[in-house]
Amino acid sequence: MSATSAESRAMQRARESSAMQRARELGAAVLGTTSPNPAVGAVVLAADGTPVGEGATRPPGGPHAEVVALAQAGERARGGTAVVTLEPCAHTGRTGPCADALIAAGIARVVVAVPEPTELAGGGADRLRAAGIEVELGVGQAEAEHGALAPWLTGVREHRPFVVWKVAATLDGRVAADDGTSRWITGEVARAAVHRLRATCDAVVVGSGTALTDDPQLTVRDADGRPSGHQPLRVVVDRRGRVPATARLHDDAAPTLVSRAGTPEALLAELFDRDVRRVLLEGGPTLAAAFLRAGLVDEAVVHLAPSLLGAGASLVGDLGISTMARALSFSIVDLLPLGGDVQIRLRPTRHTGGDQHADGGS
Numbered sequence: 001m002s003a004t005s006a007e008s009r010a011m012q013r014a015r016e017s018s019a020m021q022r023a024r025e026l027g028a029a030v031l032g033t034t035s036p037n038p039a040v041g042a043v044v045l046a047a048d049g050t051p052v053g054e055g056a057t058r059p060p061g062g063p064h065a066e067v068v069a070l071a072q073a074g075e076r077a078r079g080g081t082a083v084v085t086l087e088p089c090a091h092t093g094r095t096g097p098c099a100d101a102l103i104a105a106g107i108a109r110v111v112v113a114v115p116e117p118t119e120l121a122g123g124g125a126d127r128l129r130a131a132g133i134e135v136e137l138g139v140g141q142a143e144a145e146h147g148a149l150a151p152w153l154t155g156v157r158e159h160r161p162f163v164v165w166k167v168a169a170t171l172d173g174r175v176a177a178d179d180g181t182s183r184w185i186t187g188e189v190a191r192a193a194v195h196r197l198r199a200t201c202d203a204v205v206v207g208s209g210t211a212l213t214d215d216p217q218l219t220v221r222d223a224d225g226r227p228s229g230h231q232p233l234r235v236v237v238d239r240r241g242r243v244p245a246t247a248r249l250h251d252d253a254a255p256t257l258v259s260r261a262g263t264p265e266a267l268l269a270e271l272f273d274r275d276v277r278r279v280l281l282e283g284g285p286t287l288a289a290a291f292l293r294a295g296l297v298d299e300a301v302v303h304l305a306p307s308l309l310g311a312g313a314s315l316v317g318d319l320g321i322s323t324m325a326r327a328l329s330f331s332i333v334d335l336l337p338l339g340g341d342v343q344i345r346l347r348p349t350r351h352t353g354g355d356q357h358a359d360g361g362s
């Protein structure tokens with residue numbers, strides 16, 4: 001390869017990598033609106049490498065990301081490159097095959113992060129190659145798998161929704177004071193972040209204890225308290241039917257499900273059947289402990305306030321762990337200051353913490 005062609009290849013790689021980053025952002029921006037379909041992002045680069053089209057999966061029944069990006073690019077897509085977070089599908093569902101749309105648009109190269117894992121929609125790359133299009137798979141795959149595609153991939157691989165556990169606590173890990181008061185542990189900026197997080201989910205879940213103590217509304221609201229954007233399904237797990245019909249989560253601001261599911265597994269199965277792919281578990285400590293013991297928390301979002309209570313409910317109930325070596329451990333994904341509070345996003349590194357389940361590692 002000559003110096004000039006190596007240089008232009010490096011420039012092409014850099015452009016495609018920043019287009020892939022943009023495609024991941026586009027997918028993340030529609031999380032919570034696409035289920036049961038994946039939140040895919042796509043960018044179309046013209047033949048000279050200029051971005052000319054962007055798209056993300058529209059709600060079910062609407063066009064896929066590639067089709068939206070191609071429509072924006074129009075004729076400028078001819079001879080260009082499509083950069084997509086998930087392999088374009090080759091099957092006709094509610095919409096036509098994306099592979100065919102890329103062929104028809106005259107795309108010359110397709111760069112994909114995650115190869116299609118289902119047989120039903122698979123074969124897109126083969127169909128593109130058969131039409132003479134260059135296809136590269138696995139570009140930025142890990143980032144895409146841990147990003148907006150994670151809920152859908154969890155659904156494909158484990159037939160259950162992805163679970164994000166969110167909790168707000170004081171420095172000493174208290175979620176409520178001794179007298180039961182819990183509003184507001186964190187400040188306005190952190191609370192606004194919770195509303196944005198809710199909007200990325202298909203369902204928000206609490207236990208009956210939280211519903212009875214806090215009477216939360218569990219809707220997505222703006223700074224003035226008005227309902228805004230996508231409203232996830234509100235779910236209360238109330239096996240003994242203790243939550244009254246007058247509870248705020250029964251108002252008409254969003255749909256509500258009262259579940260009698262006996263276990264987290266049964267609850268997730270019930271939600272999966274309703275096309276829920278991303279769940280926000282908002283507590284409380286007893287229900288969160290049940291999920292953690294079952295190894296059913298995929299991500300934790302902890303809001304820590306710089307305050308101390310010294311007494312009061314702890315952020316998680318009994319996990320059945322009696323010795324340090326069995327501690328449930330997490331790795332930190334990122335840290336974010338939120339006004340006067342801090343957000344820590346974590347992923348479990350060892351799922352099941354209970355003594356009877358632990359794998360014996362230290």
Ligand SMILES: NC(=O)c1ccc[n+]([C@@H]2O[C@H](COP(=O)([O-])OP(=O)(O)OC[C@H]3O[C@@H](n4cnc5c(N)ncnc54)[C@H](OP(=O)(O)O)[C@@H]3O)[C@@H](O)[C@H]2O)c1
Nearest residue numbers: 168175176182207208209210237238239283284286287290
């Ligand atoms: N700061 C925060 O982020 C935050 C968030 C939430 C709550 N809180 C605080 O937490 C306190 C409430 O704590 P909590 O532990 O009582 O609330 P919880 O975890 O919301 O509710 C516990 C109840 O959930 C029901 N449940 C349903 N499925 C369950 C399962 N698989 N395993 C275990 N329980 C299940 C049980 O009642 P049934 O058997 O009757 O179904 C149980 O008594 C309040 O003070 C609240 O303010 C704080």
